[in-house]
Amino acid sequence: MDIKTLQVFLSVSDTLSFSRSSEQLHMSVSAVSRSVQRLEEELGRLLLERDNRRVRLTPAGRDFRSYAQRAVEDWLRTRRQLTDGAQLSGEVSLYCSVTATYSILSPILESFRSSHPGVEILLHTGDPADGIEKLLVGQYDVAVTGRPAQLNPRLAFLPLQESAMVFCMPAADCAVRRQVLEGDSSAREFDWGSLPFIVPERGVTRDMLDLWFESCAIKPRIYAQVAGHEAIVAMVGLGLGVGIAPELVIRAGGMAERVSQIPVWESLPALSIGLCAPRKTLMDPLVKSFWDVAASTFARTV
Template sequence: MDIRSLQVFLSVADTLNFSRSSEQLHLSVSAVSRSVQRLEEAVGRTLLERDKRSVRLTPAGRDFRNYARRAVDDWLQIRRQLAGGAQLAGEVSLYCSVTATYSILAPVLEAFRASQPGVEIQLHTGDPADGIDKLLSGQHDVAVTGRPPTLNPRLSYLQLQESPMLFCMPAADCAVRRLVLEGDSSSPDFDWERLPFIVPERGATRDMLDDWFAATGLHPRIYAQVAGHEAIVAMVGLGLGIGIAPELVVRASGLGERVSPVPVWQPLPALGIGLCAPRKTLADPLVRAFWDVAANTLPRAV
């Protein structure tokens, strides 16, 4: 059994969902299933009980999960030892959104390539809301994420930028825009419940929006729950509802002319954006080198 197989098992053990793990790992569901089956054959015990509705760890699976975590940690430790005293070489697995790739990381990647030519960055893109789960399951070394309201004690966070959060409506004349403009959205008495909302499926900005709904006593009419702010901006631009997105994403999306900001009486807090990594992974010289380059390249938000 190899480290990658153990990482696949740890992902399923954390998500208890083969489909979600396949998305996180960029593998097919059948490939994830085969990897787990091979582990079960090697161990000689059933590790996961699965039926059409659920996946559960067996007692043997819980014991094996502890072993798998130790094995992955030991592998990271030996990689650190072998790298000590030598020119850094190897790879760092980095997870981020498409927007973050060119809006935030471009100068960091350029500086890192110049300072560490022997280290390759394996870049994986997706919804930043998945970044924390991917780190905790051992799939990636570093992720670009929104600042979590509560940081898992197993993780470290380095803030790089801060972006205002915008409420957006369609810029073109349509039913949704007319509903917004019928009243004064900056007034505490504005009737938000008439409007269809396009909201993030999960993540730091969904938590932020749910807190805003609770604080304003609003019971929103949810039109759609979407993975990724780029998709929210696109759907708002099509006239399907109003949504929220970091100003950074609106500017970088290429769709900024299709949406207009909606003034609100109680604005959302700004979104901190930064690097996140498991504390143990930061002891790896390769990961620490990337972390330090990022800290010294961008003017960080406080």
């Protein structure tokens, strides 16, 4: 039994899905299953009940989950104690979107490398909507993400930037642009329900948009649900529909000339973008150092 095995079990106990855990951990489904099976054989107890419809924790699994969480936390605490007073070395795993790698991370990494040359950053890019879930299952130490309206109490959030949320349409003449310009989008009675919307699959900004639809009594016509704001802006730029994206993504993603902002009667709230990490992970001196450097770096830019 090792820390990695415990982390695999904790992932499955959170997702209750071997396939979802395999995606989050970048392991095959069979490898995740074998890891849990070897753990059950070592303990001599069934931890998870599986059938064709669902996975669920057994009573022994629930008890062992508590132990596994404590063991991982103890390992992080011991690691911190052993490295106190010594030059930091090791790895910090980080998850963020492509846009965030240069708009948010670039100044942080420049400062962090100069002050902690012995620490390696393991960077993985993807849809920021997945960041919080990946943190909760222990796949990464830190994620760059938008702050949800309700932050899980197991997580800490460090705000770094705010970005306005923009409704956008194609900049080039096309059927979608003409449809938007036929009316007054800044008027309360504008017919939003007739427009083809390209929306986020999930995440903070999808929640924002769904609340906006509800508050404006709009039944949206969903053309596509896609992962990542970069993909939304690209599809809007191709004339496939209208969508929303943080202004930061539009400016930094190289698509600003392909889309136009749509004035609206009721704007979406600004998106707070920052670092997110499990509170227990911040006990690790490597992660805490990265967190502190990020805070001081953006404090200097304000």
